[in-house]
Amino acid sequence: MTSRLQSARQTDSVFHTEDLNIYYGNFLAVRDLSIDIAKNSITAFIGPSGCGKSTVLRCFNRLNDLIKSFHIKGKIYYHDQDLYASEIDPVEVRRQVGMVFQKPNPFPKSIYDNIAFGPRLLGYKGDMDELVEQSLKQAALWDDVKDKLKAFGTDLSGGQQQRLCIARAVAVQPDVILMDEPCSALDPISTLKVEDLLQELKEKYTIMIVTHNMQQASRASDYTAFFNVEANSKGQRTGYVVEYDRTEVIFQSPKEQATQAYVSGRFG
Amino acid sequence: MASTTDHSSPMNRKRSATARSIDNGFVWGTAAVAIAVGLLLVAIALRVGTDALPAIQKFGLGFLVSNRWSVIDGAFGALTQIYGTLVTSFIALLIAVPIGVGVAIFLSEDFLPPRIKQPIVFLVELLAAIPSVVYGLWGIFVLIPFLRPVGIWLNANLGWIPLFSTAPAGPGIYAAGLVLAIMILPIIAAISRDAMVAVPAELRQAAYGLGATRWETIFQILLPAGFSGIAGGVMLALGRAMGETMAVTMLIGNSNTIDSFSILSQGSTVSSLLANQFAEAGGLQVSALMYAALVLFGLTLVVNVLAEIVVRRFSLKL
Numbered sequence: 001m002t003s004r005l006q007s008a009r010q011t012d013s014v015f016h017t018e019d020l021n022i023y024y025g026n027f028l029a030v031r032d033l034s035i036d037i038a039k040n041s042i043t044a045f046i047g048p049s050g051c052g053k054s055t056v057l058r059c060f061n062r063l064n065d066l067i068k069s070f071h072i073k074g075k076i077y078y079h080d081q082d083l084y085a086s087e088i089d090p091v092e093v094r095r096q097v098g099m100v101f102q103k104p105n106p107f108p109k110s111i112y113d114n115i116a117f118g119p120r121l122l123g124y125k126g127d128m129d130e131l132v133e134q135s136l137k138q139a140a141l142w143d144d145v146k147d148k149l150k151a152f153g154t155d156l157s158g159g160q161q162q163r164l165c166i167a168r169a170v171a172v173q174p175d176v177i178l179m180d181e182p183c184s185a186l187d188p189i190s191t192l193k194v195e196d197l198l199q200e201l202k203e204k205y206t207i208m209i210v211t212h213n214m215q216q217a218s219r220a221s222d223y224t225a226f227f228n229v230e231a232n233s234k235g236q237r238t239g240y241v242v243e244y245d246r247t248e249v250i251f252q253s254p255k256e257q258a259t260q261a262y263v264s265g266r267f268g
Numbered sequence: 269m270a271s272t273t274d275h276s277s278p279m280n281r282k283r284s285a286t287a288r289s290i291d292n293g294f295v296w297g298t299a300a301v302a303i304a305v306g307l308l309l310v311a312i313a314l315r316v317g318t319d320a321l322p323a324i325q326k327f328g329l330g331f332l333v334s335n336r337w338s339v340i341d342g343a344f345g346a347l348t349q350i351y352g353t354l355v356t357s358f359i360a361l362l363i364a365v366p367i368g369v370g371v372a373i374f375l376s377e378d379f380l381p382p383r384i385k386q387p388i389v390f391l392v393e394l395l396a397a398i399p400s401v402v403y404g405l406w407g408i409f410v411l412i413p414f415l416r417p418v419g420i421w422l423n424a425n426l427g428w429i430p431l432f433s434t435a436p437a438g439p440g441i442y443a444a445g446l447v448l449a450i451m452i453l454p455i456i457a458a459i460s461r462d463a464m465v466a467v468p469a470e471l472r473q474a475a476y477g478l479g480a481t482r483w484e485t486i487f488q489i490l491l492p493a494g495f496s497g498i499a500g501g502v503m504l505a506l507g508r509a510m511g512e513t514m515a516v517t518m519l520i521g522n523s524n525t526i527d528s529f530s531i532l533s534q535g536s537t538v539s540s541l542l543a544n545q546f547a548e549a550g551g552l553q554v555s556a557l558m559y560a561a562l563v564l565f566g567l568t569l570v571v572n573v574l575a576e577i578v579v580r581r582f583s584l585k586l
C-alpha cells in the first residue's frame with residue numbers, strides 16, 4: 001500500500017498544528033493549539049496536572065483514536081500531510097511515531113522478544129540479533145542485560161524496564177518518539193541516563209517529552225511549551241498553551257507572568 | 269503516644285475486646301471451614317475406595333483395559349466407559365475452546381457498544397444456568413434428528429475413516445460430545461473473557477503504540493498475557509465435561525461395549541454407567557461401580573494437576 005505517509009520528508013518542521021481543539025465528547029480538553037515541532041529537536045511539554053499535555057501528545061500518534069469519545073477540530077500536519085485525513089491509516093502513523101509511556105509497560109515476554117516485537121511486525125529482514133543489541137545499546141541497557149536476553153522484561157527493575165521500553169520504541173527506527181513523563185518512576189541516576197540518551201537520540205529522531213520536572217525540561221529540551229488550564233463559564237477545565245518558545249527563553253525570560261511563576265515554582 | 273489513651277479525644281483509637289475477638293474468630297472460622305472441605309474430600313475418597321476394594325482386589329489394573337462389563341458373568345472392566353468419557357470430553361473441548369475463546373475476544377474488545385454487549389455477556393452466562401436435563405431433552409428432540417442426515421452422509425462418504433465407520437443410530441458419542449460442548453461453552457467464554465479484560469490496558473497501548481493492528485495485539489499480546497486464565501477456564505470446563513451425567517446419559521446410547529472407534533456409534537461414560545446401573549446393582553457390581561467412580565475421580569484429579577502445571581509453566585508474569 002502506497003500511503004501518503006511514506007512520501008519525502010522535506011520540511012524542517014515535523015508536526016504543525018492549526019487551531020487544534022481536542023474534545024472528549026462534549027468536553028473541550030485543549031483549545032486553540034497552534035504549534036510547530038522542529039525536526040531533530042527535543043520539545044518539552046510542561047504545565048499543571050490536567051492541562052492536557054498527555055492528551056496533546058497522544059494526538060500525534062493517533063493513540064487517542066482508541067478512545068471512542070475523542071475527536072478533534074482543526075488540523076495536525078505531519079510533514080505537510082493532514083494526519084487526521086480519512087485516507088491516513090492510524091496503524092501506519094504509529095509505525096513512524098513511537099511512544100514511551102509514563103508507567104514502564106514491557107510485554108510479559110523475554111527482553112529479546114520485547115525489542116523484536118516491533119521490527120517483526122514491520123517484517124524486518126535484517127539481522128535481528130544485531131538490531132536488538134543496537135537498540136539496547138542506544139537505550140543504555142545493553143551492559144545490564146546482555147547476559148540475560150532470555151529473561152523476562154517484566155523481571156527488570158523499574159528503571160531498566162523503562163529503558164527497555166525506550167529500546168523497544170527505538171528498535172522500529174521511528175521518525176518521532178513521544179515520551180509521556182518517561183522518568184516519573186525513575187531514580188535520579190536512571191533519570192540522568194535517560195536524559196543523556198535523549199541527547200543522543202535527537203541526532204536521529206525528533207523527540208517530544210511531557211515532564212513535571214522543571215530541571216529536566218530546562219536541561220534536556222530545546223523548545224518548551226507551557227500549558228495551563230482555565231475553567232470556562234460552563235465549568236469545563238480546558239487546557240491551552242500559554243507560551244511556546246526556545247527553552248532558554250521560557251526559563252530565563254518568559255513573556256508571560258504565569259510562565260515565570262510556574263517555572264520558578266511559584267505557581268497557583 | 270499519649271493521644272491513644274486520651275479519652276477526651278473525639279477519636280476512639282482503641283480496639284474493643286469484641287472487635288478483636290470477632291477478628292480472631294473470623295480467622296479461626298475460615299480455617300475451620302477450609303479444613304472441613306478438605307476432610308470431606310478425603311472422607312468421600314476413602315468411602316469410595318473401601319467400597320471399591322473387592323473389585324480392586326479381584327480385577328486389579330486389568331479393570332482399566334478390559335472392555336467387558338457383564339453383570340451375569342461377574343466380569344467387569346471400564347475401558348469402554350473411560351474411552352467414552354475421554355472422547356466425549358475431547359470432542360466437547362475441540363468445539364468449545366475455539367468458539368469460547370472467540371466469543372471471549374469478541375466480548376472483551378470494543379466491537380460492540382456496551383448497551384448491546386452487556387446483554388450478550390449475560391445471555392452467554394445464562395447458557396450455564398440451563399439444567400442439564402433440559403440439554404438432554406433438547407439433544408433428543410432437536411439435535412439428534414437434525415444431525416442424523418449429517419451422520420449418514422459422513423458414514424457414506426467418509427466411512428473409511430475409523431471415526432465415521434458405523435452408521436449413526438440416533439443417540440451416540442457424537443451427540444453427547446456436541447451437547448457437552450454447548451454446556452461448557454459458557455464456562456470457557458466467561459472465564460476467558462475475564463482473563464482478557466484483566467490484561468493491563470498499558471500492554472494494549474504499548475502494542476498499539478508500536479504500530480500493531482488490533483489482531484496482532486490480540487494474538488501476540490493479549491491472548492498470551494491472558495493464557496493462564498484461559499487455560500484455567502478450559503480445565504474447569506474439562507472437569508465439568510468429564511463428570512457431566514444427566515445429559516450424557518440421555519444422549520450417548522448407553523452401550524457397554526465398544527467395537528469401533530466411530531463417534532457415530534453408541535457408547536457410555538463412567539458417569540452415565542453409574543447413573544444407569546447404580547439403582548439396581550448388588551454385590552460385586554456395586555464394588556465395580558465404585559471402582560469406576562474412583563477411576564473418574566482419578567482422571568479428574570490428573571486433569572486438574574496437569575492444568576495446574578500448565579498454568580504455572582506458561583503463566584506470564586505481569
Ligand SMILES: Nc1ncnc2c1ncn2[C@@H]1O[C@H](COP(=O)(O)OP(=O)(O)OP(=O)(O)O)[C@@H](O)[C@H]1O
Binds near residue numbers: 024051052054067
Ligand atoms: N479518556 C478520557 N476521557 C475523558 N476525559 C479525559 C480522558 N483522558 C483525559 N481526560 C481529561 O482531559 C483533561 C486533560 O487530561 P490529560 O491526561 O491530558 O492531562 P495531563 O496534562 O497529562 O495531566 P497529568 O500531568 O496529570 O498527566 C483532563 O481534564 C482529563 O480529565
Ligand SMILES: [Mg+2]
Binds near residue numbers: 053054055180210
Ligand atoms: Mg499526563
